[in-house]
Amino acid sequence: MSAASAGNATGERPGASGPDPRRTGRWAAPPRPVWEEEPRRAGLAGKGLVLTVACLAVLFPLWIVVVTSLSTKRTISEAGGLVVVPRDVTFLAYQELLSGGQVTRATVVSLGVTVAGTLFSMTVSVLCAYGLSRTGSVGHRWFLMLLLATMFFGAGLIPTYLLVQSLGLTDTYLALILPSAVSVFNILVLRAFFMGISRELTDSARIDGAGDWRILWRIVLPLSRAVVAVITLFYAVGYWSAWFNASIYLSDQDMMPLQNVMIQLVQKQEPPVGLGQAIRAGELSAPAVQMAVMVLALVPVAVLSPFVQKHFRKGMLTGAVKG
Amino acid sequence: MAQSTTQIAPAPPDPGVSEADRRTLERAANGGGTFRTRFRRDRTLVLMTLPAVLLVLVFTYVPILGNVVAFQEYDPYVGDNGFVAVFHSPWVGLEQFSRLFEDPAFWDAVRNTLVLFTLQLLLFFPVPILLALLVNSVLRPRVRALSQAILYLPHFFSWVLVVTVFQQIFGGAGIIAQTLRRHGHEGFDLMTDPGVFKFLVTAEGVWKDAGWGVIVFLAALASVSPDLYEAAAMDGAGRWRRMWHVTLPALRPVIALLLVLRVGDALTVGFEQILLQRDAVGPGAAEVLDTYVWWNGVRNQDFSYAAAAGLIKGVVGLGLVLAANKVAHLMGEQGVYKK
Numbered sequence: 001m002s003a004a005s006a007g008n009a010t011g012e013r014p015g016a017s018g019p020d021p022r023r024t025g026r027w028a029a030p031p032r033p034v035w036e037e038e039p040r041r042a043g044l045a046g047k048g049l050v051l052t053v054a055c056l057a058v059l060f061p062l063w064i065v066v067v068t069s070l071s072t073k074r075t076i077s078e079a080g081g082l083v084v085v086p087r088d089v090t091f092l093a094y095q096e097l098l099s100g101g102q103v104t105r106a107t108v109v110s111l112g113v114t115v116a117g118t119l120f121s122m123t124v125s126v127l128c129a130y131g132l133s134r135t136g137s138v139g140h141r142w143f144l145m146l147l148l149a150t151m152f153f154g155a156g157l158i159p160t161y162l163l164v165q166s167l168g169l170t171d172t173y174l175a176l177i178l179p180s181a182v183s184v185f186n187i188l189v190l191r192a193f194f195m196g197i198s199r200e201l202t203d204s205a206r207i208d209g210a211g212d213w214r215i216l217w218r219i220v221l222p223l224s225r226a227v228v229a230v231i232t233l234f235y236a237v238g239y240w241s242a243w244f245n246a247s248i249y250l251s252d253q254d255m256m257p258l259q260n261v262m263i264q265l266v267q268k269q270e271p272p273v274g275l276g277q278a279i280r281a282g283e284l285s286a287p288a289v290q291m292a293v294m295v296l297a298l299v300p301v302a303v304l305s306p307f308v309q310k311h312f313r314k315g316m317l318t319g320a321v322k323g
Numbered sequence: 324m325a326q327s328t329t330q331i332a333p334a335p336p337d338p339g340v341s342e343a344d345r346r347t348l349e350r351a352a353n354g355g356g357t358f359r360t361r362f363r364r365d366r367t368l369v370l371m372t373l374p375a376v377l378l379v380l381v382f383t384y385v386p387i388l389g390n391v392v393a394f395q396e397y398d399p400y401v402g403d404n405g406f407v408a409v410f411h412s413p414w415v416g417l418e419q420f421s422r423l424f425e426d427p428a429f430w431d432a433v434r435n436t437l438v439l440f441t442l443q444l445l446l447f448f449p450v451p452i453l454l455a456l457l458v459n460s461v462l463r464p465r466v467r468a469l470s471q472a473i474l475y476l477p478h479f480f481s482w483v484l485v486v487t488v489f490q491q492i493f494g495g496a497g498i499i500a501q502t503l504r505r506h507g508h509e510g511f512d513l514m515t516d517p518g519v520f521k522f523l524v525t526a527e528g529v530w531k532d533a534g535w536g537v538i539v540f541l542a543a544l545a546s547v548s549p550d551l552y553e554a555a556a557m558d559g560a561g562r563w564r565r566m567w568h569v570t571l572p573a574l575r576p577v578i579a580l581l582l583v584l585r586v587g588d589a590l591t592v593g594f595e596q597i598l599l600q601r602d603a604v605g606p607g608a609a610e611v612l613d614t615y616v617w618w619n620g621v622r623n624q625d626f627s628y629a630a631a632a633g634l635i636k637g638v639v640g641l642g643l644v645l646a647a648n649k650v651a652h653l654m655g656e657q658g659v660y661k662k
Contacts (some may be wrong), residue, residue: 029462033549035556051457055473057530061488064498080501082491124375131372138358138365143372150383153641156633157613158620159389160382162399166406182378212367233479241481244595248621259483266487267599287496294487301479306472312538 062298069093069291076285093292096284101274103261107296109173110240110258117177117239122232124182129190130216147184164249175249176242176257183238186231193227194220226311233308237301258297266290393419393631399624412627419631429632431607432615435521439592439611442525448585450529451536452574456566458537459544474534482595485531489523490514514600517608524593524600539577547573579656587644590636612636 032038068076068083075087097103131137132144160179169175197220205215221228243259250256256264264270271279272289279286362369395412402408423429454474461467477485491497495512504510513519547569555565594613601609606618612632620629 027463027465030464032462033553035553037562047457047460051461051470054454054457054534055470058473058477058534061492064491065488080505081496082498082501084498124378127371128375131368131370134365134368137368138361139369139372143376146376146384147379150379152644153387153637155383155386156390156630156637157616158626158630158633159386159392161621162392162405162409162626163382163386163389165399166404168404178378179382182375182382184379187375212371216371237479241479241483243481243483244598259481262483262487263599267483267490290487291491294484297484298480302476305476305479309468309472309475312475 062302065291065294065298068287069295071288073282073285073288076287081287092284093288096275097272097289097292097296102272103258103265103293103296105254106256106258106261109255113173113176113257114236114239116173117181118232118236120177121181121183121186121235121239122228125187125190125231125235126216126221126228128182129187129194130212130220132187133191133194133220135195147187150184161248170249171251171255173255176245177239179245180238180242183235186234190224190227190231193224197223229308230311233305236304240297240300258293262293262297265293390630390634390637392627393634395627397627397630399626415627419627420635422628423631423635428606428610429615432610432612432632435608436590436592436611439521439524440589442521443528443592444585446522446525447529447533448582450533452540452578454533455537455540455544456570459541471534471537474537476534477531478535480531482531482599485527486596486599489527489530493523515603517604520600520604520608524597527596528593536581539581540574543574543577544570576656579651579654583644583647583651583656586647588640589643590640 064082064084067086070089070091070093071079071083071086072088072090072092075083079085098107132140132147134140164170164175164179169178201219201223202215205219210218241259243257243263246255246257246260247263261272265272269286269290271286272293275284275289279289389409392409392412394414394416395409396415396418397408397412399405399408401411458467458470458474461470480488493499493513495510495514497512497514500510500512513523516523551569552565555569560568590612592611592613594611594617597609597611598614598617601614606614610618613636616629616633616636618629619625619632623629
């Protein structure tokens with residue numbers, strides 16, 4: 001990351017209050033250009049404070065959720081519901097939730113829909129993006145217009161709902177995948193990236209007798225790992241986070257994905273099916289169970305997204321600029 | 324995998340041709356030749372494009388046509404299935420729309436939508452810009468990467484998670500109410516208070532997406548030449564004047580673009596997010612156009628009426644996008660599409 005170079009409008013670094021003997025390594029600030037004023041103490045402290053507060057505003061609620069999910073019933077009742085300072089650690093809530101029953105099933109459903117949906121969406125989107133990446137190919141302009149127009153005028157909830165019903169997709173998992181399988185924005189991002197790959201490379205492969213399938217698989221995709229990673233994450237997060245389609249297309253409670261179960265258990269505070277007994281019997285506390293459900297929902301994205309972080313800019317920008 | 328169908332017609336290019344020659348050949352190939360020869364040349368590409376195009380046709384274009392139910396008294400039971408019923412339902416002209424305009428609840432939804440849009444524009448929109456300036460001024464690579472990772476994180480959380488997280492902080496059993504009660508004060512519940520609902524929704528939006536919004540601005544900041552700052556400093560500009568005369572002009576096109584996008588999407592103020600909290604505060608404060616469509620269509624099965632409301636939203640939205648672009652062009656900015 002070339003943080004050193006550009007755009008240091010004010011050219012100060014927060015968190016530098018007090019002398020810092022370690023001036024080397026990646027924690028150190030790169031040298032400042034000679035024309036730049038030395039930062040003022042107050043400015044540094046102020047900015048450090050604001051940045052710290054912003055980061056804490058993100059982390060503190062998550063901390064409460066995680067700590068409460070890991071606390072024993074006694075700690076939770078002493079704290080009065082939510083735990084800020086951890087006293088003890090127990091995995092009882094997770095054991096109960098993941099040893100079969102409603103939440104286990106919902107987690108499996110969510111994972112299944114996410115994996116299947118992401119694979120399907122990526123396959124369709126990458127193929128389409130590649131198919132449209134060669135300007136001047138037959139129908140290229142028409143297909144592109146057809147996709148672009150949908151960014152100006154959406155389908156509307158009611159006609160989509162009626163369509164999904166008449167296609168017989170209600171009460172199947174296809175209703176969670178097919179209507180939202182294609183994101184035109186994602187296709188355009190992929191396409192913009194594919195178009196940036198040098199023509200010489202693909203043309204020379206073509207001369208050597210490679211067809212489009214082989215060029216896509218052997219040349220274009222390996223060169224596009226960054227953007228493919230970002231778009232895969234976007235699709236996966238979309239499927240993992242979705243709840244609305246399940247709420248209108250599925251009627252069987254046993255088919256519900258994790259987000260819908262979270263609405264029921266955490267937002268509406270209903271006791272989980274099968275665990276009500278354990279909670280009433282006094283082994284488990286309701287807040288621990290609720291927070292554990294939230295942790296289950298946030299762990300996959302919290303673990304995966306930082307790995308893709310360094311590519312975000314690329315993925316976002318090719319889309320924003322050329323979309 | 325190894326089908327080598329596509330060759331550049333009419334003749335496969337000789338490895339020795341220059342880029343310019345190849346372009347000419349290709350142009351000749353595109354312009355010349357019948358549709359059949361061009362199709363034969365490109366059929367793999369078309370084949371690859373088709374699945375996505377078909378999905379868009381079925382799940383976007385068919386529903387767009389399905390909006391005709393807004394001009395009917397749609398009855399899902401008159402045909403073999405809901406789709407066929409469109410062809411058998413009676414036409415009623417603009418009756419659904421006049422019903423709509425006479426419904427005070429519809430105008431409540433319009434007002435709530437516009438108020439929320441204004442709040443989001445004033446209280447949400449500037450936050451990523453300020454955050455980007457802040458993050459950009461961090462020189463230490465590790466500190467910078469770490470704070471970015473933390474700030475981006477909530478963008479990937481589902482709305483269900485964001486709303487429940489807010490519930491744990493501001494709700495009746497949340498950490499603030501809990502602390503207040505413990506110290507002998509009265510607890511409170513912001514999550515069910517219609518008075519603060521719109522601010523709450525805006526705050527949730529900021530928490531979830533303000534950090535993510537930073538990326539675009541950071542990229543714009545990274546593309547400013549350091550020479551500009553140096554030149555400004557040589558001319559005696561201090562850090563605030565450098566920010567005003569160098570940094571902000573560099574951000575202007577991005578700000579204009581995002582403003583155009585936001586205004587064009589003004590009637591979309593957070594459907595899932597608001598739907599999740601609609602029951603807690605009641606429709607008086609929480610009903611927006613999207614939830615109004617949902618309530619009347621999905622819940623009350625008054626399909627034609629809800630479709631009419633949805634269609635109005637779509638048409639007005641389209642007008643807004645085009646108008647916002649026009650304004651951007653008049654101001655000399657690029658907007659979403661070029662002139």
